[in-house]
Amino acid sequence: MSALDWIAVDRSSEGLRVWGMAGAQVLHHARSDQGADALAQDRFEPALLALVDGWLPEGRTTPVLACGMVGVRHAGAEGPFRRVPCTPLGDVLTPVPLRDPRLSLQLVPGLQQPRPADVMQGDETRIAGFLAQHPGWDGVICLPGAQSRWVHLSAGEVVSFQTFLTGEMFALLSQHSVLRHAVASGAAAQDAARFTEGLDQGLERPEWLLSRLFSIRAEGLLAGLEPVQARARLSGLLIGAEIAGAKPYWLGQRVALLGESGLARLYAQALTRLSVPVSTHDADVMVLAGLTRARANLVKAGG
């Protein structure tokens, strides 16, 4: 078995994922469901150590390459950021001091856009991974999630991007709003017909979003809309409203979806209805490919 020579880390709102690596080969993988939102920054290092402690070789420092919400004061993204237009990976990584001398952590900087103001922290690495696997690819990347992101790529550079609060809104509405009485928990869209109905409502009248939301509740009372149906409708409505707002991104373009398979399938379904050419890709594979590319750059530069 090859010897571990570096560790890859992705810290997102969904959790903390780590890979023990020998070059581009995965030796170990572990994850924790404690998302950046739940886990204060001062507890990041203990959470990381709990996952990787057993992998660490004796007597030397192991390089760690991370992306996402590392080195931030609280849950949101807090830099450092590189400014678009630029390649998703730059030449410089940001050292993040850790207490444990066995680890030396460097962070892939996020990207920022002044107008309209926007930031990403983690997705730049997924995009870099996608480009590493699809050299020369031009078009639009969509990364669905708690924060859903549309990215215009040209000649290897991120030209512009736009973030939508779609996934987070879905969670808030289904768990904490008056809709929680009407909406089932579980998978997002188990009722395909209701999902499509919501999608069409969101696509056609995104300006009615705040009102269509309450209609889900009213239809539960008046028309017997079942909780599983209501959940599918809510999912379709929010995704439809997002895609309507993202029209300047997908119109006349091909779209690569990088996401968790179930959610990416819903976005693919929506875009296919709009005759947009779509391909789907596993975001976990892409994040590791991006970190591996960053590591290769570093080794080439003698870092």
Place this chain on the structure above:
Amino acid sequence: MSALDWIAVDRSSEGLRVWGMAGAQVLHHARSDQGADALAQDRFEPALLALVDGWLPEGRTTPVLACGMVGVRHAGAEGPFRRVPCTPLGDVLTPVPLRDPRLSLQLVPGLQQPRPADVMQGDETRIAGFLAQHPGWDGVICLPGAQSRWVHLSAGEVVSFQTFLTGEMFALLSQHSVLRHAVASGAAAQDAARFTEGLDQGLERPEWLLSRLFSIRAEGLLAGLEPVQARARLSGLLIGAEIAGAKPYWLGQRVALLGESGLARLYAQALTRLSVPVSTHDADVMVLAGLTRARANLVKAGG
């Protein structure tokens, strides 16, 4: 001092309000901040008794007239409902059984609309109060709040209405989303310039709502948007998006705003920018006027 002969009750998501009445004259007033959302239905009667116990005359049953979320299983509206188009108050009240024999409670039914599916429970009584004070008034009533409602009135009837989840969305986003790090607590819009900025964004591009929300966070990181400014921007953005969606209601109409004064002022400001003639009215005054009208109808009918 006149003798108490009935009790008026308004149960909304904001709390429970009660008035001890002699005809149309208020003898006592009390309130509890336990909203329908916090207070399970089986705790409604104890909460009501805690407020009115000291007012009850000996040896006879006191009639109670209520509106809002009474007689529902959990927090949302659950009927009974009358179907629009109809007058805000009908001839029939719904008896709600209580355990305490000193009280006899009757509920003003809510209103429902099959398509687009919508319900109201409590606002019909505010509308009835407004009509009692402004006989023959035709136009549009807007009732801002956790659920903001637009109502088309003609010849004394509610013709149609549309509910927006604006206030509830504001609370969820400012307290529970990733924006909570960026948004101050306190009054909604203490920064007039940022409120207007958000209002214009929401009015002009309601389809970008999910994206503009994340921009508030990004501007906090990149452009130094202060938490108080972010709160005003968020408020403007949501109210703007609502008013854009409600255009079929206000276009070419005069609008009567029934609401809490601070919130009604924000809506008035927004509508005035759109050259819509606006008047504002205290929603608490209207709910009592509506219940008083329902009581007068009942007495006239010999109930």
